[in-house]
Amino acid sequence: MVKLAEWRGKEIFRKYGVPLPRGQVVRSPAEVAGALQSAGIPLPCVIKAQVLAGGRGKGGAVRFASTVAEAEEATRAILALEFKGEKVREVLIEEKLPIARELYVSLTLDRSRRLPLAMASGQGGVEIETVDESAITRVLIDPFPGLVGYERRRLVQAFGVTGPVAKSVDDLLGRLWRIFVEEDAELVEINPLAVVGERVVALDAKVIIEDDAAFRHPEFGDVRDDRTPLEEIAREKEIAFVQLDGNIGVIANGAGLTMATLDVLAEFGGKPGVFLDLGGTDDPKKVTEAFLLMAQAKPAAVFLNIFGGVTRCDTVATGLVEAMRQVPDAERFPLVARIRGNNEAEGVAILRSAGITSLSDLKESVQAVVAAAGGRA
Amino acid sequence: MVKLAEWRGKEIFRKYGVPLPRGQVVRSPAEVAGALQSAGIPLPCVIKAQVLAGGRGKGGAVRFASTVAEAEEATRAILALEFKGEKVREVLIEEKLPIARELYVSLTLDRSRRLPLAMASGQGGVEIETVDESAITRVLIDPFPGLVGYERRRLVQAFGVTGPVAKSVDDLLGRLWRIFVEEDAELVEINPLAVVGERVVALDAKVIIEDDAAFRHPEFGDVRDDRTPLEEIAREKEIAFVQLDGNIGVIANGAGLTMATLDVLAEFGGKPGVFLDLGGTDDPKKVTEAFLLMAQAKPAAVFLNIFGGVTRCDTVATGLVEAMRQVPDAERFPLVARIRGNNEAEGVAILRSAGITSLSDLKESVQAVVAAAGGRA
Amino acid sequence: MSVLIDRDTRVLVQGITGHQGTVHARNMKAFGAQVVAGATPGKGGQEVEGVPVFDSVEAAVRKTDANASCIFVPAPFAKDAYLEAVDAGIRLSVIVTEHIPFHDMLTMYHYGRSKGARIIGPNCPGIAAPGKSKVGIIPNVVFRPGRVGVVSRSGTLTYEIVNGIKEKGLGQSTCLGLGGDPVVGTSFVDALPLFEQDPETDLVVLVGEIGGTAEEDAAEYIGRHFTKPVVAYVAGRSAPPGKRMGHAGAIIARGKGTADSKLSALRAVGAHVAKFPYEIPDLVAQFLPKSSAP
């Protein structure tokens, strides 16, 4: 997922003509006065931390200011925040608009129906998960011909607006649809969408670009998202790598097998700390690379669970042994392996000759790694 | 049809990133030197009359110039031309490129299949109608999902190009497809499409925007097209009006009936001068307006053929009598009417009381109007 | 059985609150059609000509079981109206509206087709089956029940021809006006099989015009598959190339679409070609199988 911060989402909105409050991003209090002037932002204004986590309003990450000095002070305070573990690097300053009503609208994917899904609710400004189902209108959209007029009318009706406001919503929906398709979004959400006079304005912007479509959108290449530094490195190396709360690293091949391994581990009292899916790789270099990455996460112990179907057990074993040779002392971890399938005997022999524990029963192996991690904790 | 002159077609091409020679439009020789400089057009250059008719090369409407003075002289000469009845108002000056090959490509509609049709040929630079069928590749395109990669490959293969030139063609095709769809074109044609070094460049541009989609493209509202001044007025009044070579004006209701009336007229020795289809109108004012327009075409005689189905004969008759009252003496013409169907008796009575000949047999009426026109010729 | 519609057809009028929609809803009812609903966004709850109006096609279909629609919605909104009808389950739509961009029509046609829906039109007079039903705007007075099928690209010219058949003492099974646009939902080759299969049709009058190759395609179909006599007429013999003659589709473009090409193709497969429209009733009388009821 390429989750865009509000200001970047709004840059896209601007490109597609979605109505926005006047605003500008700043990265230090010194930029505030200039930003207010150059973007023509009247006072009072709103100052918002540009973080990916929700709940900014209640969390003190959104402030209001009536003077330039107040705006500078609010910016300074927000830039000093660490909001839900995320450092605030940018602040968005925007005009404070007279809001008549707050609405909700989003476009996302309905996986079961394999269709884009539009959701609209007259109850905006709160998390949509907390809104009663009866207050949400859902419209499934056929990719061909796209979001058509009568479907937009149904969404407009969900808001209970008429006249020029209805026209403004109808126009907005067409623009959101284009964003969803042309920017390869998996989510385009405006919450709240504010009724201001005779039109609607996007007060917030939540846009997630699909990871797999990132190759079509090099302009988002620098988006850091909410990945950890190691996850970021893994992403560049195209390794499926997720950091979790526990202390045991799990390496397996295939997403399903890796998840299943985590489940077994958890069941026997282990605490998974890293999910690392080797995928279908057969390349010892790739295996080595994955292990070195795992070492950097400093797990208390690592469990390797390989089923050699397409993959060959011996090449995985070779890569593993090479990796263990390269791992710095400080990052060493106890390792339990279970490799089965293709060239299993050769693989097991390679591991054993390098002094690596190799068991064939999953339950036994898991118990061994839990013990190893506990012994070190 | 909104037929765009080459330079306007190329403005669209530029907007969509289709590679073009450097060039600029001028409307007087005095602008030439400035245009060469501001558009960075090197010498020698090409000077082309901006007219809608084809065959400019052979017709002296395209010239070459090696100096600024020659370019000015060529511009002066071309602006003085009347090319196939069309006054030259604009001249396009372009760089002269080193052309390796000339290709042909177009997008249009296949009416029978109800699908967009791409045509490509390695034999560009001549009228496509003169190219042997075996040298033309045709690809029908499904509007959903649009012109896809393997179809573009088939078109590229038609040109027999490879490597970077093939890539350049592939890229171009995607852009032409977007133009065809987004600009509501009924024709997008490049002839010749020139191979210049490792890329292709559109030397000419023929773009026709569909009339019925003009409401989505106000930017082409000022395009005069190749309509006569009266046809232009008719278009504004939304009357189907076509000027022909003969001297008898035909007014009927419905395109099919009007055409059929023309056919009968021609068969009995008449020469149709105006095709005027009243359409389904019931409004005497509209009828009056149509007749006044007809009068301006100064026909030798006019034949009115109405079948009142949805339309009422009496309202048409009323409109006609009012029109005849308003027509200036200088524009008066002998009139033969045949009105049948809905309220026929009332209509005929109105006409007769105004002294207008009204017959019910088509053949007889046609013979009467041919005689009337001949008597005056 | 007539072609496409019959006594059970339940007609929804899209755009019923406009002038044209209202007038023709009334005419359809007068012809005997079951006009069960109208639809105009924002006008739900009204009644027009005794017909209930709904805000959406979905509501109209849900409440009235409408199974065919007649569209009078202005061109810029016609695409949307049609897609709404298809999504609501309507599988037959007559689109009277003129000037729909053909790019819109491509979307409408292919989307509808993927759902098994059929369009008659656009820019067409629609369908009339005398004594049974009518979806469209063909004048009621020209008809008389009988055994002659009529399929045409024209409007008024068709009315006159149908009227001529009536004046000859004959009648029509179904009259189908396909519309004058370059892209139509149902062309001659789509319509002819319906007449071939219709036991109430003994002869078909085909009225073509210049532009495109619909008549040539029809001729090919007739030569291969059509067993009933065909009387054909093509308007536009005297039309010059490159000019649109009233209909968006009536244009000879780049040498294609001439009347001569169409007429010779039709003659070659045994169609009885009328030189003038007023000859059609005589040809019909001459070639209508003698077993046909009057």
Next chain:
Amino acid sequence: MSVLIDRDTRVLVQGITGHQGTVHARNMKAFGAQVVAGATPGKGGQEVEGVPVFDSVEAAVRKTDANASCIFVPAPFAKDAYLEAVDAGIRLSVIVTEHIPFHDMLTMYHYGRSKGARIIGPNCPGIAAPGKSKVGIIPNVVFRPGRVGVVSRSGTLTYEIVNGIKEKGLGQSTCLGLGGDPVVGTSFVDALPLFEQDPETDLVVLVGEIGGTAEEDAAEYIGRHFTKPVVAYVAGRSAPPGKRMGHAGAIIARGKGTADSKLSALRAVGAHVAKFPYEIPDLVAQFLPKSSAP
């Protein structure tokens, strides 16, 4: 009859000249599949693993009557490869390629469906019917002909499970790997009716994972229509919300897609739920109807 493929299936490998394409063309042949053609633009005329390569799918189909394709083309070009296959008349495609943008997949799915074509995948191991044919990459060695159907969203986990069934002395009818993406061409509810109708399948192993509602949808279908015993497993019980667990589709989003929800839905309709993957072979042995051949 196995599910979707049989001895007569004529396989085209799209992207056969790449490493993966070549390796798996060989493996499919070794499994007994009729691999009749390969396609790679610009590589027509070559041979790979004794299989003729064509420049276009159209040429491959014309020359070899291929009727199924296996796609190894890289993600940015996979959409095009699939559309080419559909337009050439292929009605079954296994898409192995990972990382296809779901917007592309929406186009592929709906376009294919409008032409009556089916996708297995993307990001999937494909289909194997031991003793008959294979389209995809599931390792040959894990199989043994038998009467257990397997349908799964996973790859390697499925191989291990299938292998476990073999080690238990049982065999498989058809194994169907649906793929780990959020949008798949064939989901559990699409696949289950095929197993229900397959006379060679006596029990189905369903292997799900977190993300989406495919397992819940499957449970609803099973409760209403499925008559054979089901052994089910769902991976990802311990996965945290909001994280993609290796598969693009394996994510708990906004409270939806948890393993608990899936497991309880499956349990409620009588599926025999395995807590760990290694329990599956035992459950299969326990619930496989006794009449089943070994």
